[in-house]
Amino acid sequence: MVELSDRRSAHNYHPLPVVIAHAEGAWVTDVEGKRYLDCLAGYSSLNFGHGNPEILAAARAQLDRVTLTSRAFYHDQFAAFAAGLADLCGKDMILPMNTGAEAVETAIKVARKWGHEVKGVREPNIIVMEDNFHGRTTTIVSFSTDPDARDGYGPYTPGFKIVKYGSADAIRDAIDENTVAVLLEPIQGEAGVLVPPDGYLTQVREICTAADILFIADEIQSGLGRTGQTFACDHEGVVPDMYVLGKALGGGVVPVSAVAANADVLGVIRPGQHGSTFGGNPLACAVGNAVINILNRGEFQTRARELGERLHDRLRALPGVITVRGRGLWAGVDIDPSLATGRQVCEAMMRQGVLAKDTHGSTIRLAPPLVISAADLDWAVDRLELALKEFA
Structure with a gap:
């Protein structure tokens, strides 16, 4: 084999x-x-x-009912999933996708559109970290510093400024009039499970608030219980403007991902501007609802x-x-x-x-x-x- x-x-x-x-x-x-x-x-x-018996039971029950409608219609699992995940994150709303890379791409698009419409920035840039790993799409590898992920895939997508991970001063120095967001992993997994210095996430939150830019936390690997808190940001009591979620959200059964943010951020997306045939499908939402219920118990x-x-x-x-x-x-x-x-x-x-x-x-x-x-x-x-x- x-x-x-x-x-x-x-x-x-x-x-x-x-x-x-x-x-x-x-x-x-x-x-x-x-x-x-x-x-x-x-x-x-x-x-x-x-x-996991609870997750499999939810999946099996849904398999006998309906597995896909596309977002062209409502289905009876979606409202609970959207509300439950938003509440888990302490946010107003979510935008569901399938894979983690799709969720990161969604966060990038939302941040750029927010920059255009809310801040009036014509050529927005996003600050990202050295040694990051957010996926392997063309846009994402454009700001990778890992030669295995990046080399040979050019031309690369512009609009990103790479700074040293763990340095709040590096972020502060990189912000200019076109900056719309900071995107980072609270713990860098692919880089070797790198934990930033104590207080770093708090400083990033303060810098983003002062500069009126978005703090986007990629919690695809670090979130949903892995680090001993629901989110790795919780270790410093920090709430980003946007969570990027995936992996464990699908319970190991189906790919489920999402971004979560408040309405003043995700509200910039309107019908026809972003979507996914399978994003937020009934089977994914049923599984996601079981995962949310498990996380709400805290065990x-x-x-x-x-x-x-x-x-x-x-x-x-x-x-x-x-x-x-x-x-x-x-x-x-x-x-x-x-x-x-x-x-x-x-x-x-x-x-x-x-x-x-x-x-x-x-x-x-x-x-x-x-x-x-x-x-x-x-x-x-x-x-x-x-x-x-x-x-x-």
Whole structure:
């Protein structure tokens, strides 16, 4: 299966050589019956576990009723989804899409249109961060600093100013009369789970308010319980002007994404100006409603917070580990590069029964489903320790 997949599909991914056939909770099983602990969780798409019963029940019930109408008509799941997600975010309204990249593109379009109509800016620019990851569309890779994501895809879309992540002064210095927004990840996931300095998000909020520009938080990976709060911005009590959401919003069942903002921002979009055939479809909304109900109870935020402390404490004590970053059940682990690459460590972990993902040389990312038990979490760290000993 691995050979056939590699021969008949484009090589835009470099998967570990494991073929998954079944999954439940935090565990997956391959075609040969071997079980693995999933410590990637679909890049946080599976925050609530593989096959979450509450989410699957909502999906199954909706499958028997209606799955797609397009937004040309109303359907009976949409109002609850729109109101529920807006309330979860503390905003007036949402605009639903499918993938995270579509949601980021939507946020960019909304910010530019807001700049044109509200601020009267003719050529708006948006301030973005070095080492960002917001997706791989042509516009988004235009402001990427990752050569793998950017190189070879020009000509590039103008209108972005790239500054150092974690520096409020860099943002302040980059603002000019044409700036309409600041777009950032509260924690940079693809870059290695980089957490900005304490107070950074608060400063960004203050700068954007003073300059009358939008603060757009890409919470696609960091949001919806992963870091121990509903949103990573909550750790500083910061509310952006626009949330960009995806991944876990679909419960690991269907792609669901959205932007959430107040009416004075999202109100600039009028009929025919932006849309998606599948965005906000009945099946997506039914699944999204189940996810919102789960998040409103707060149980997974608490689990991520409590188990996250356990995870980070144990990782920092491992020999061969240089640095551990992150919040909640999300960690970027820098391995001593003299020992092994991140890929080599992930391959060794796979042999030990744990699935994880490397990034940028000798860094591995750990992001297990939030349903993981304390015992399984300890087991995963023990397996990482055994993997590292292979290179000692």
